[in-house]
Amino acid sequence: xxxxxxxxxxxxxxxxxxxxxxLDRGEKDQTEVTVETGDAAVKEAAREVIASGExxxxxxxxxxxxxxxxxxxxxxxxxGGGKARNFSHLELRKLAGAAVRxxxxxxxxGFAFVAPSGLGAGDAVKAIVEGxxxxxxxxxxxxxxxxxxxxxxxxxxxxxxxxxxxxxxxDACIVGESQNFTRDLVNEPSNRMTPTILAERAKKMAQEVxxxxxxYGADKIKELKMGAFWSVAQGSDEPPALIVLRYxxxxxxxxxxxxxxxxxITFDTGGISIKPADGMEKMKYxxxxxxxxxxxxxxxxxxxxxxxxxxIICATENMPSGKAQKPGDVQIAMSGKSIEIxxxxxxxxxxLADGLFYARQLGCTHLIDAATLTGAxxxxxxxxxxxxxxxxxxxxxxxxxxxAKAGEKMWRLPLDDEYKEVIKSNIADIVNSGxxxxxxxxxxxxxxxxxxxxxxxxxxxxxxxxxxEAKPWIAKGPSGIAVRALVEFAKEFAG
Ligand code: BES
Ligand code: MN
Ligand code: ZN
Numbered sequence: 311x312x313x314x315x316x317x318x319x320x321x322x323x324x325x326x327x328x329x330x331x332x333l334d335r336g337e338k339d340q341t342e343v344t345v346e347t348g349d350a351a352v353k354e355a356a357r358e359v360i361a362s363g364e365x366x367x368x369x370x371x372x373x374x375x376x377x378x379x380x381x382x383x384x385x386x387x388x389x390g391g392g393k394a395r396n397f398s399h400l401e402l403r404k405l406a407g408a409a410v411r412x413x414x415x416x417x418x419x420g421f422a423f424v425a426p427s428g429l430g431a432g433d434a435v436k437a438i439v440e441g442x443x444x445x446x447x448x449x450x451x452x453x454x455x456x457x458x459x460x461x462x463x464x465x466x467x468x469x470x471x472x473x474x475x476x477x478x479x480x481d482a483c484i485v486g487e488s489q490n491f492t493r494d495l496v497n498e499p500s501n502r503m504t505p506t507i508l509a510e511r512a513k514k515m516a517q518e519v520x521x522x523x524x525x526y527g528a529d530k531i532k533e534l535k536m537g538a539f540w541s542v543a544q545g546s547d548e549p550p551a552l553i554v555l556r557y558x559x560x561x562x563x564x565x566x567x568x569x570x571x572x573x574x575i576t577f578d579t580g581g582i583s584i585k586p587a588d589g590m591e592k593m594k595y596x597x598x599x600x601x602x603x604x605x606x607x608x609x610x611x612x613x614x615x616x617x618x619x620x621x622i623i624c625a626t627e628n629m630p631s632g633k634a635q636k637p638g639d640v641q642i643a644m645s646g647k648s649i650e651i652x653x654x655x656x657x658x659x660x661x662l663a664d665g666l667f668y669a670r671q672l673g674c675t676h677l678i679d680a681a682t683l684t685g686a687x688x689x690x691x692x693x694x695x696x697x698x699x700x701x702x703x704x705x706x707x708x709x710x711x712x713x714a715k716a717g718e719k720m721w722r723l724p725l726d727d728e729y730k731e732v733i734k735s736n737i738a739d740i741v742n743s744g745x746x747x748x749x750x751x752x753x754x755x756x757x758x759x760x761x762x763x764x765x766x767x768x769x770x771x772x773x774x775x776x777x778x779e780a781k782p783w784i785a786k787g788p789s790g791i792a793v794r795a796l797v798e799f800a801k802e803f804a805g
Contacts, residue, residue, distance in 0.1 A: 311446055311486075313439055314465045315472065315479050316422065321351035321381050323467055325422040327374075328383035329409045330356070331402070333394040333426075334367035343367045345388070346426035355379030355386055368392065370404065370782045372412050383422065387413065391426070399429055399437040400717045406438040407445030407783030410461050414446070420463035431470035432478040437717065438466050439479055440794065441783065443486025449497045449787035484612045485797055489790035491515070492598075492605030496775065496788035500577035500594045505625035508574060508597060509551040512604050512623070519611035522556040536664035538643040542657045543626040545581055545634025550626035553600070554672075555607045557619040567618040568803050569674025570607070570796065571665040573658045573681035574600030574625030581654030582630050583637060595788065596658070598775035599680035600625055606796040613797065615804030622669050624661035628654070640738050644668060645760055648738035656743040658683045659753050663760040670764055676705060677766040678799070679757065680792050686749025687723075688773035695721040696774040696791055699754040702765035709767055712798035718791060720769065729755045 316323055320330070330352055336342035343365055345356045355378035359365055365373050371390035378386035389405045391397050406423060413421050423442070425434040442464050450456040468475060495503065495511060509525040516523035527549050531540050536552075543550035553574070575596035579585060585593065600623035607621045635641070639651045641660070645667040649660070658681050669677055687697040698720045700706035706722070713720055729751050732744035740759060744752030754768050761768075771791050780786040 311443065311461055312463045313479055313483055314463065315435070315476055316465050316467045317469060317472060318467065320347055320349040320424045320467050323422045323465065324382045325384070325420065325465060326418050327385040327387050327413055327421040328352070328378070328381060329387045329389060329421055329423045331391045331405060331424070331426040332356070332360070332365060332367045332388045333391045333397055335394045341366055346391070346428060347424050348427060351380045352386070352424065355381050356388055366390065369401065370408050372408065394428070397428060399433050402426065402429065402434060402437040403441030403444070403717050404783040406441030410442045410445030411782060414459045414461050417459070419461060420465070421461065422465035422467050425466055425468035431468050431475055435466050435468060435475050435478045436482045439464065439482035440486050443490055444790070445783050447490045447493055448785045451497065481613060484609050485794055488605045488609035488797070489793040491608055492601045492793050493788040493790040495601035495604065496595050496598045498594070500627070503576050503594070503597065504548050505551040505574065505576055505627070506549060508576060508600065508623070508625050509553050512553050512555060515604065515608050516555055519608055521607055521611045522558070524554045526552040534644060534668065535642070536644045536668070537641045538649060538660040539624050539626070539664040541635045541639070541641040541651065542581070542628050542660050545631045546627040546629040547631070548627050553623040553625060555604070555621040557607060557610050559614060559616055562616050562618050566675040566803070567620060567673050568800060569669035569672070569677045570603040570619065570621040571662060571669050571677060571679040572600035572603035572621065572623040573597070573662055573679070573683065574623045575628050575658060575661070576625060578628045578655070578657065579630060581628050581634050581657060583654040584630055585655060592776065595776050596682050597625065598682050598771060598788065602680045602771070602792050602796065605790065605793045606800070609793070609797045610800050613801065615801050617800070617804040619800060620669065620672055620674055622665045624665040626661065628657040643760065647740060647759060650735040650738040650741045652741045653743040656753070659756045660742060662757055666757060666760045666766070675764065676803070677761055677764050678769065678796065680769040680771055680796070682772040682775050683770045684750040684753045684772055686753070687770040690723065690750055691721055691773060693773050693778055695719045697750050697770035698722045699725055699768040699770070700766070701725060701758055701761060705765040705767055708802055709795070709799055712802055713795045715798045716794035718795045720795070723751055723754070725751065725754060725758060
């Protein structure tokens with residue numbers, strides 16, 4: 311999708327469709343609908359339909375008018391943003407996504423969105439562009455009758471300092487494209503997204519944007535003594551891949567170095583502790599954490615923050631086979647800790663244990679991992695918020711600022727020492743499953759053993775990496791959650 315900035319009067323913009331936000335400025339139960347623009351001609355074009363009472367300003371309500379008054383636009387789409395006092399860039403992202411999905415379904419290829427006056431112009435441009443990219447993605451790649459119906463050109467109509475706003479727009483495009491790059495990877499089924507293919511996609515992307523990319527196989531994993539990672543990989547005929555992406559800009563200080571570690575299970579059958587057949591097909595998205603980090607590195611390479619950043623993706627299948635590990639087995643992680651395997655389906659924490667330790671060995675001073683780690687996080691937070699865990703307050707504070715800027719939803723869960731009780735083992739240092747209660751917390755406690763005293767954040771995206779139901783602003787399927795927040799964090803990390 312191409313994007314243009316226009317500082318023209320909205321009424322003068324020649325486009326297939328002009329999109330304007332309408333808000334409800336009424337107190338309590340009353341409604342008072344206003345069009346969010348200073349342009350008198352746009353207000354006049356919307357006056358009659360608003361006076362009719364058909365437009366309420368309700369969130370995500372859409373009203374399409376043809377031949378709108380004196381406007382040069384062929385159509386005017388009014389999108390409701392709800393009560394004015396609750397309106398923010400979060401809501402605006404959804405409206406932009408909804409406008410894209412409404413108009414592309416009608417066969418339009420381009421439109422112009424009028425940035426609402428209430429928000430800062432830079433924030434508005436960013437939200438509109440990022441939201442539009444989210445809406446423009448559809449996971450219909452394998453449908454023979456797919457229409458390839460996409461919006462090709464988005465114009466954002468706004469006032470303000472053009473150079474600053476152009477920069478905001480360019481950055482937002484990079485982030486939007488990177489989020490969709492991640493979603494493409496996540497969408498692929500496991501026969502078309504093996505660890506080898508994931509590594510190839512990462513390599514190709516790295517070449518395009520100028521990142522270093524190393525890919526290691528089973529030999530190196532064994533040589534590094536990654537016993538936890540290998541314990542999962544050993545059960546599959548499909549070779550594992552340890553993917554390392556490095557961003558080392560000229561002039562960046564030696565320290566700090568941000569390490570991004572992703573769970574790349576390209577299919578999770580559960581292994582010998584096999585999962586029920588019902589819903590198992592969804593476990594193709596168990597590499598979403600890894601795909602997130604690959605997308606984030608793409609954005610970082612293009613946005614060029616002045617800090618070293620390294621991503622490590624531990625990619626393998628989790629399969630039952632004659633070579634697969636069995637419950638009761640004891641594995642020695644790269645850090646030297648011994649792990650008693652209680653449940654082979656708790657494989658994500660095993661690959662991440664070695665990924666986190668390796669990141670520290672490569673010199674990372676701060677760590678963030680992203681993983682579709684537990685069903686328990688879905689029980690705790692549903693499909694709305696991802697789970698955040700942190701062992702360092704200042705890193706957590708930085709990450710929550712990044713979340714707010716990115717307009718993503720995550721909620722912090724605790725890491726009290728008391729939770730450690732349930733991951734104690736009789737015969738080894740630690741078990742890989744703490745059982746049912748507080749399952750996402752005990753999984754995080756397990757990871758904490760490998761982050762040790764390095765400032766670390768863990769994102770459990772099991773409930774949020776896949777949108778279960780289509781929404782007006784996003785298709786059903788891979789969501790690309792955490793890409794935007796991680797990019798914001800990387801920018802913030804660079805100061
Ligand atoms: N990949 C799953 C977690 C998951 C569940 C992701 C639902 C997406 C949607 C993970 O490897 C897993 O199987 N976790 C187990 C852990 C348990 C055995 C301790 C779980 O959550 O049931
Ligand atoms: Mn599993
Ligand atoms: Zn898994």
